[in-house]
Amino acid sequence: MNTKVITAEYLSQAAQALRDGGTVVFPTETVYGLGADGLNDAAVGKIYEAKGRPGDNPLIIHIADKADVAQLVREIPPAAQLLMQRYWPGPLTLIFPKSERVGRVVTAGLDTVAVRMPSNRIARALIRESGVYVAAPSANLSGSPSPTTVEHVIDDLDGRVNFIIDGTGCEIGLESTVVDVSVTPPVLLRPGAVTLEELRELFPDIVTGRQEEENAPKCPGMKYTHYAPKAQVTVVYGPKGRRQEYIKECLKGEPNAGVLTYRGGRYEDAKLVIDAGESMQAYASGLFANLRNFDTHQIRVIYAEFEQAGGMGRAVQNRLYKAAGYRVINLYEK
Ligand code: TXA
Ligand code: MG
Numbered sequence: 001m002n003t004k005v006i007t008a009e010y011l012s013q014a015a016q017a018l019r020d021g022g023t024v025v026f027p028t029e030t031v032y033g034l035g036a037d038g039l040n041d042a043a044v045g046k047i048y049e050a051k052g053r054p055g056d057n058p059l060i061i062h063i064a065d066k067a068d069v070a071q072l073v074r075e076i077p078p079a080a081q082l083l084m085q086r087y088w089p090g091p092l093t094l095i096f097p098k099s100e101r102v103g104r105v106v107t108a109g110l111d112t113v114a115v116r117m118p119s120n121r122i123a124r125a126l127i128r129e130s131g132v133y134v135a136a137p138s139a140n141l142s143g144s145p146s147p148t149t150v151e152h153v154i155d156d157l158d159g160r161v162n163f164i165i166d167g168t169g170c171e172i173g174l175e176s177t178v179v180d181v182s183v184t185p186p187v188l189l190r191p192g193a194v195t196l197e198e199l200r201e202l203f204p205d206i207v208t209g210r211q212e213e214e215n216a217p218k219c220p221g222m223k224y225t226h227y228a229p230k231a232q233v234t235v236v237y238g239p240k241g242r243r244q245e246y247i248k249e250c251l252k253g254e255p256n257a258g259v260l261t262y263r264g265g266r267y268e269d270a271k272l273v274i275d276a277g278e279s280m281q282a283y284a285s286g287l288f289a290n291l292r293n294f295d296t297h298q299i300r301v302i303y304a305e306f307e308q309a310g311g312m313g314r315a316v317q318n319r320l321y322k323a324a325g326y327r328v329i330n331l332y333e334k
Pocket of ligand 2: 137
């Protein structure tokens with residue numbers, strides 16, 4: 001397939017491709033999305049194929065106007081109304097009971113549908129101009145880190161999609177918060193930039209992912225390997241001094257190791273040190289690009305510094321632990 005990389009100026013070509021059942025990658029405020037007409041099973045099938053995504057992992061449908069949610073869902077529970085009012089457009093996906101119009105491919109056979117209204121200007125313009133409800137997972141090959149730059153999209157999907165829109169966005173850098181509002185109380189299925197602390201202000205009894213993971217995986221995507229670079233990641237979780245000491249010790253026997261440092265370690269024995277930034281927001285926005293960057297430098301082993309943090313820290317921790325396949329050295333416990 002010949003993939004056209006275009007700027008937002010040529011958006012109408014991409015909108016036409018969506019109407020014709022094709023695939024278009026576009027920026028959002030979280031990560032790049034790989035879109036197709038969410039109500040067209042054949043078009044949705046192309047998303048799964050392009051990503052190599054398992055068919056039992058459902059997609060998020062993106063809308064450009066709040067009112068459009070009514071076309072996709074059976075009801076809008078009061079909790080959803082509150083959340084839509086406060087956080088849409090933005091990095092929040094809501095799980096609703098699905099309407100008849102929504103097919104089985106996009107929802108992977110579930111009776112619910114995930115809907116999000118992104119705030120990114122290009123994303124909204126594309127959805128609106130196409131006139132379709134745009135199903136879109138993150139625009140990476142299944143299992144690799146989500147793309148936050150157009151170069152990363154091209155690395156993964158060149159030749160596999162019809163259009164890639166090269167635009168600005170992805171300032172958050174991690175995928176949207178997912179909240180299931182089809183049940184009471186609501187359940188936080190995936191942490192993101194809309195934080196648990198904020199959600200608790202509205203729903204003090206909100207159920208969190210921990211409980212969710214113990215039961216059957218309700219967010220089917222949670223059970224697959226995710227975000228993993230080719231290098232093996234180990235998260236070193238602990239107070240600053242101790243984690244740095246621990247990593248320095250590990251580096252002695254590792255010629256091809258990299259460190260994702262958080263707030264200032266110096267590692268003379270590392271082949272590559274990348275600074276995660278000074279805040280959890282910075283850690284989040286750079287995380288996926290940083291993981292890919294280690295691969296570019298042929299790093300085989302990555303030590304990632306992390307510490308106790310609420311707010312956005314929960315989302316970073318969630319992605320980092322998955323990238324590490326849950327290889328975590330917990331120095332708080334020692
Ligand atoms: O920020 C984002 O959400 C990005 C941008 C492109 O919007 N999209 C994204 O999509 O991250 P994806 O497919 O990579 O992640 C969607 C998550 C998966 O974990 C999936 O299992 C879950 O949402 N999901 C989708 N539909 C669901 C449903 N009906 N019930 C429970 N979980 C669902
Ligand atoms: Mg994804």
